[in-house]
Amino acid sequence: MALKITLHKKLFVSLTLYLTIRMMKKxxxxxxxxxxxxxIFAQNxxxxxxxxxxxxxxLKIVEESFDFGKIPQGKPVHHNFEIINxxxxxxxxxxVQASCxxxxxxxxxxxxxxxxxTSIIKVGYNAASEGVFTxxxxxxxxxxxxxxxxxxxxxxxxxxxSAPSNASLNDLKD
Numbered sequence: 001m002a003l004k005i006t007l008h009k010k011l012f013v014s015l016t017l018y019l020t021i022r023m024m025k026k027x028x029x030x031x032x033x034x035x036x037x038x039x040i041f042a043q044n045x046x047x048x049x050x051x052x053x054x055x056x057x058x059l060k061i062v063e064e065s066f067d068f069g070k071i072p073q074g075k076p077v078h079h080n081f082e083i084i085n086x087x088x089x090x091x092x093x094x095x096v097q098a099s100c101x102x103x104x105x106x107x108x109x110x111x112x113x114x115x116x117x118t119s120i121i122k123v124g125y126n127a128a129s130e131g132v133f134t135x136x137x138x139x140x141x142x143x144x145x146x147x148x149x150x151x152x153x154x155x156x157x158x159x160x161x162s163a164p165s166n167a168s169l170n171d172l173k174d
Contacts, residue, residue, distance in 0.1 A: 058087030059141055061149060068153030071127045081121045081149050083139070085113040093119070095140040102126050103135045103151065127155045 062082040071077055085091045090112040096105040106122040113119045123137055134152040141147075 058085060058091055059139070059145070059147055060084040060086045061139075061147060064148075065150040065152070066123075068125065068151065071125075071153050071155050072158045073127060073130055073155050074158065076124055076126050077153075078122055078124045079151060081123060082118055083113070083121060084118050085115055088115055090114050090117075091142050093121075093139060093141050094143060095138075096121055097138050097140075098123070099136045099138075102128060102133075103137065105137050121149070123149070123151055125151060125153070130155050130157045 060083065062084065066079045066081070068077050068079070083093075092112050093107055093109070096107050098105055102125060104124045104126075106124070108119060111119070121137070121139065125133070125135065132152075132154045134150060137149045137151070139147045139149065
């Protein structure tokens with residue numbers, strides 16, 4: 001009889017352990033499923049995600065890049081970039097900043113651009129250094145939105161004299 005009770009206890013403990021493990025697996029699966037669902041829906045907080053082109057569509061740049069081509073060294077050059085406010089309300093250019101001091105942007109700082117209105121950003125390059133250049137200008141508008149325009153070209157070294165010297169010219173004078 002004691003043997004039967006011991007067997008029943010062992011069987012009861014084994015069965016209880018089996019059911020506990022099985023229940024723990026189910027519980028782990030359900031918790032994992034809930035956590036995964038929470039993480040997926042937490043990514044956008046239920047808000048609609050808008051593509052960048054929709055968010056950034058109120059400022060249109062007619063020409064985003066300009067190539068000056070070959071420029072003589074020491075001769076400053078300028079180009080006007082036209083921008084259009086395609087939004088439904090007025091916008092303001094907060095800042096226009098070049099990537100270095102050799103490039104100078106000019107714009108109307110305190111003027112709002114009305115809906116469907118245009119404005120000009122005049123970008124100058126001093127052409128002091130010889131070689132190929134590419135410069136970015138960042139336009140900040142409506143407090144936190146940005147776009148970039150680019151200028152590029154090649155500065156060539158100008159000769160030191162207006163005409164090359166001719167040594168044989170002295171022979172002709174004699």
